[in-house]
Each structure stands twice: as C-alpha cells, then as structure tokens.
Amino acid sequence: MRDTLRIYGQEFNSRLLIGSALYPSPKCMQEAILASESEIVTVSLRRQNSQAAGDDFWQLIKDTGLTVLPNTAGCHSVQEVMTLAQMCREVFATDWIKLELIGDDYNLQPDPVALLEAAEQLLAEGFKVLPYCTDDLVICQRLAALGCEVIMPWAAPIGTGKGILNPYALQSIRERLPHVTLIVDAGLGVPSHACQAMELGADAVLLNSAIAGANDPVLMARAFANATLAGRQSYMAGPMAVKSTAVPSTPTLGMPVWHQFNE
Amino acid sequence: MQIFINDSAFEVPEKASAEQALVSFGATPPFALAVNGQFVAQGQYPQLMLQDGDRLDILAPIQGG
Numbered sequence: 001m002r003d004t005l006r007i008y009g010q011e012f013n014s015r016l017l018i019g020s021a022l023y024p025s026p027k028c029m030q031e032a033i034l035a036s037e038s039e040i041v042t043v044s045l046r047r048q049n050s051q052a053a054g055d056d057f058w059q060l061i062k063d064t065g066l067t068v069l070p071n072t073a074g075c076h077s078v079q080e081v082m083t084l085a086q087m088c089r090e091v092f093a094t095d096w097i098k099l100e101l102i103g104d105d106y107n108l109q110p111d112p113v114a115l116l117e118a119a120e121q122l123l124a125e126g127f128k129v130l131p132y133c134t135d136d137l138v139i140c141q142r143l144a145a146l147g148c149e150v151i152m153p154w155a156a157p158i159g160t161g162k163g164i165l166n167p168y169a170l171q172s173i174r175e176r177l178p179h180v181t182l183i184v185d186a187g188l189g190v191p192s193h194a195c196q197a198m199e200l201g202a203d204a205v206l207l208n209s210a211i212a213g214a215n216d217p218v219l220m221a222r223a224f225a226n227a228t229l230a231g232r233q234s235y236m237a238g239p240m241a242v243k244s245t246a247v248p249s250t251p252t253l254g255m256p257v258w259h260q261f262n263e
Numbered sequence: 264m265q266i267f268i269n270d271s272a273f274e275v276p277e278k279a280s281a282e283q284a285l286v287s288f289g290a291t292p293p294f295a296l297a298v299n300g301q302f303v304a305q306g307q308y309p310q311l312m313l314q315d316g317d318r319l320d321i322l323a324p325i326q327g328g
Contacts, residue, residue: 019328029326044327047269047320048294058293058324071327079300086302087295087322158328208328 003236005204007181008096008128008149010067012039015198016228017069017183018221019208020061028217030060036211036221040067042098044074045087069130071098076111081118085127097122098152099131107157112139116146123147132185135169137176144180151177152185152206155197159209161189164196174201191220191227198231199239264315275313282308284319294323 004011018038023029033041043061061068070088075081078101085097101118103111110133122129123146131143135153143151153173156162164170165187174182184197185206194205205228214220266273268288275284281296281303290296296303297320303311313319 019326021326021328023326042327044325045295045322046325048290048323049269057326061324073327083297083300083302084322086304087297090302090305091293091295091322091324 003232005181007040007130012067014039014225014228015204015232016194016225017042017185017204017206018211019206020057021208022212023217024212026057026060029212030064032211032217032221033064033066035218035225036207037225038066040069042069042071042206042208043092044071045084045091067096068092068094069096069098070094071100071132073100075101076103077101078114078118078121082121082125085122086125089127095126095128097127097129099129108159109157110134110154112136115139116142119143119148120146130183135166135173137169137172140173140177140180144177148180150181150183152183154186155184155193156187158186160187161210161213162187163189163193164200167196167200170197170202171200191223194224195227195231195234198228199234201235202231204228264313266313266316267318269319269321273319279313280309281311281313281319284313285321288321290321294321296321 004013005015014037016036016038017040018033018036019042020029023032041061070092072081072084075084081101088097089095099118101111101115102108115131115133119129119131129148130150130152131148132152133139140151140153155164181203183204183206184202188194188205188207189210197205207224211217211221211224264277266275275287299318
C-alpha cells in the first residue's frame, strides 16, 4: 500500500511542502523547489506596481507543474483574509488557501480567536482551508471541529529556524487528532528538525526560510527531502522503547571469561 | 474624478467603470481586483461604476512562504 499524504481528498507522494520566497534568484528558487521533490509550493499576492511584475515569477512556478497553495500572509483581520483569499482563488484557480492571520507583529504569532472566525467563514465560502496556527491543542481541536481537514501548527515563530520549541504540544495534537492531516509549518531550521517533526507523527512539514536562507539552497532542499522521508519511515517503523539502563546488543552467551583472570 | 490605485492617486473620467480604470492603468493579467477592500470578480469589471475617491487594489502573484 502506498504511503501518501492526503490533503482534502488529493494524494501526494512528497511530505515536504515548500515556499517560493527569499531565494537568491528566481533560477535558484526553481532549482531548489525541484530538488526538494515537493509537489506543493506556496505563493501569494501583492500589489502590481509595474506592468507584468509578477508574470515572470508566476510563469516559473507554472513551469514546475506543481500544485500551488496560496497564502494570506500579512493579513491582520478576518476581512483582509476574506478579500485576499477570494482574490487568490481567482488568480490561482484553486480553492485551497493557507490561512495566515497574524495577531502579533513581534513574533508573527497567529491570532487564535480571529483565526477560528476566519476559518469558519472561508469554509462557508467553499474554501479548503489549511490554517497556520500555534501549537495550542484546543485551537487545533476547534479548527478541526469547524471542518478543517488540515491543521498547520508552528514549530517556532516564522523564519526563526529554532526548531520544535514544544515537542510535547505537537505530540499531543497528533495523539488527540489522529485523523487530521497535521503539517508542521514555520520555525524549522535544519533537516534534523524536519525529521523530528515527522518522528512525532506529523504528516508533512512546510518549509521556506530554512531552504532559501541556506548557503546552498538546492543542496539544502535535497537534505530536507531526505530528512523528511527518514522521519516518516522512522514513525511508520515504530522506534524501540527507551530504557534507563544499558542492555548489551552483542550476545553475552559464549563470551570467554578472560576478564576473570584479570581481576 | 480621482481614484486611488495601489495607494497612488489616479485620474479617470466621471462614471468610469472598473474595467476602464484597469485598462488606463495598464493592469496586465494575471491579477485580481479589490475596491475599497472588497473583492471584485473579473466578470463584474464592466458593470462596476467607480465613485470619486474609490480605492482600488490590483494584486499579482508573488513569492510566498
């Protein structure tokens, strides 16, 4: 049986979603996206101040042939989210939306209260909502209860690269919401962080800064692809039980007893 | 009359439609439009008559995380 990532009824082989921002060049962005083996890439909308400003970028993304996930980055109110989501749906021809609704500009922490209201309205408008949220179990439960089939808690604040600040919280979300597609989004810095998220039971990870900000984004994209797969395989394999005392791995039966003569 | 496109003042004839304003501005697809913070679907551009002081936002694809 194939082990696939499921998002609103669609199946994907890769468990790494990748962002398209912050790369040193458009060519590097395209190469890193392809090296990551991601099948889903995040995009956004901003003001068109010069003719065809976004056209080259959009053509590069279209050339990858990947599924696009538009975001509502930068929104601070439910109304802003609703307007931007509708604009995204028209431009990108998808009803998927990565819901971002910031409550604090210092750490770009999502506003948990407004997030619930926005998710409810978006779902009512027919969007397939992928909410970026904190690792608060109850907020995640409420989002799932509203009808979000995907939940995207942070590992740490966006762009920090700190890794998973609260593994217990993510593990609790996994255990309490076993049927929700859980994507750890934001704050991962190195491939071992992605591996850890997958070992905790995440269905996927979403990355941008950690790849785009590396000295060699293309190589780092490959490293994250490998780490994500390793973490998933580890989770599926089921790790050994941790013990408090040493247990020899080499059989002791048949061991010559020379050490008795040395005592 | 004066409207604002992406926060910059822009002159259009009285009773100009959203479509006329977009053509005058030189908006090129792909883009989406909001007027006074409300989404306007493509099919509504010809019918939507603008008012003095209306604020238009024309958004195009960019990189996102």
